[in-house]
Amino acid sequence: MRIIxxxxxxxxxxxxxxxxxxxxxxxxAVYFQYLTNEAKxxxxxxxxxxxxGIAMATSAMCEITANEVEYARLTTDLKNMLDWQAGxxxxxxxxxQEGLEAVARNALAQGASLDFVQKIxxxxxxxxxQLAI
Numbered sequence: 001m002r003i004i005x006x007x008x009x010x011x012x013x014x015x016x017x018x019x020x021x022x023x024x025x026x027x028x029a030v031y032f033q034y035l036t037n038e039a040k041x042x043x044x045x046x047x048x049x050x051x052x053g054i055a056m057a058t059s060a061m062c063e064i065t066a067n068e069v070e071y072a073r074l075t076t077d078l079k080n081m082l083d084w085q086a087g088x089x090x091x092x093x094x095x096x097q098e099g100l101e102a103v104a105r106n107a108l109a110q111g112a113s114l115d116f117v118q119k120i121x122x123x124x125x126x127x128x129x130q131l132a133i
């Protein structure tokens with residue numbers, strides 16, 4: 001294993017050099033510096049085709065990117081599902097509360113006592129008193 005230190009800013013002096021004349025270090029420097037530069041796309045493709053290690057690095061980066069995209073998609077799907085479920089729970093609670101209040105109003109309108117309405121609905125006494133008004 002070798003560790004190579006590259007100053008990417010200095011790769012500009014190699015970018016116009018024919019790929020066949022570049023050293024391995026120069027190929028890597030140009031690759032990293034100009035990988036996303038559309039104007040240098042042809043040069044980068046030529047380097048990828050010529051250097052197996054760079055081709056493997058490109059493949060690995062594409063795979064990581066695909067995995068990250070899939071992870072983001074799955075995370076978004078999960079968040080949307082949890083948000084929907086939370087909304088459903090809130091709607092169910094709200095609907096149950098409205099139903100109990102409707103029963104309480106009807107029972108009070110029929111002359112039921114506040115204590116009886118509390119027993120059958122489970123509502124707190126303050127809510128029942130407000131419904132009785």
